[in-house]
Amino acid sequence: MTGLRIGQGFDVHRFAAPEDGRPLVLMGCEVPHDRGLAGHSDADVMIHALMDALLGAAGLGDIGQHFPDTDPAYRGADSAQLLRRVMGDLSERGWRVVNADVCLIGERPKIGPHRERMRGRIAPLLGLAAEALNVKATTTEKLGFTGRGEGLAAQAVVLIERI
Ligand SMILES: Nc1ccn([C@@H]2O[C@H](COP(=O)(O)O)[C@@H](O)[C@H]2O)c(=O)n1
Numbered sequence: 001m002t003g004l005r006i007g008q009g010f011d012v013h014r015f016a017a018p019e020d021g022r023p024l025v026l027m028g029c030e031v032p033h034d035r036g037l038a039g040h041s042d043a044d045v046m047i048h049a050l051m052d053a054l055l056g057a058a059g060l061g062d063i064g065q066h067f068p069d070t071d072p073a074y075r076g077a078d079s080a081q082l083l084r085r086v087m088g089d090l091s092e093r094g095w096r097v098v099n100a101d102v103c104l105i106g107e108r109p110k111i112g113p114h115r116e117r118m119r120g121r122i123a124p125l126l127g128l129a130a131e132a133l134n135v136k137a138t139t140t141e142k143l144g145f146t147g148r149g150e151g152l153a154a155q156a157v158v159l160i161e162r163i
């Protein structure tokens with residue numbers, strides 16, 4: 001049996017109204033913006049895609065199975081803490097992460113100024129050097145719900161290997 005597995009994840013969250021005062025949290029970092037994302041948790045759409053990619057690679061289902069959005073325990077949850085739990089599940093089963101690539105899809109905010117802070121925050125949780133965690137973004141050229149600024153999407157791909 002091969003000692004390598006890949007996984008992919010995808011997630012979407014709509015923006016909350018500005019008056020809701022929710023912070024925008026992406027890759028465990030508060031990013032200055034006029035509105036945050038709506039969700040049961042902190043709505044960190046990039047970490048959610050990343051967790052789904054990790055769970056997928058390990059054959060462990062998806063985040064909704066592990067952290068149901070009907071469970072009050074996860075109201076306002078810090079997604080970085082949920083990521084720690086996913087990483088614990090993987091390491092218990094003998095997996096480590098080789099690299100990860102996470103893409104934010106949306107017009108605004110631009111993540112360029114926050115990219116290195118995001119890598120520095122999340123790479124250690126994955127057991128990675130920052131260079132093995134790529135953070136990128138694309139617009140949809142103003143097309144679709146992301147183009148209209150109604151929400152943000154994220155995709156992630158990970159490679160894991162047997163320890
Ligand atoms: N939310 C975003 C979206 C894009 N970027 C950066 O802009 C580059 C060009 O985006 P296109 O969709 O026009 O290809 C993209 O490669 C990112 O570097 C960003 O930082 N944040």
Ligand SMILES: C[C@@]1(CO)OP(=O)(O)OP(=O)(O)OC[C@H]1O
Nearest residue numbers: 039040041063064067068069074
């Ligand atoms: C992590 C969870 C926990 O409620 O976060 P939500 O904010 O509900 O986000 P979503 O991506 O809709 O579903 C994942 C949930 O498991």
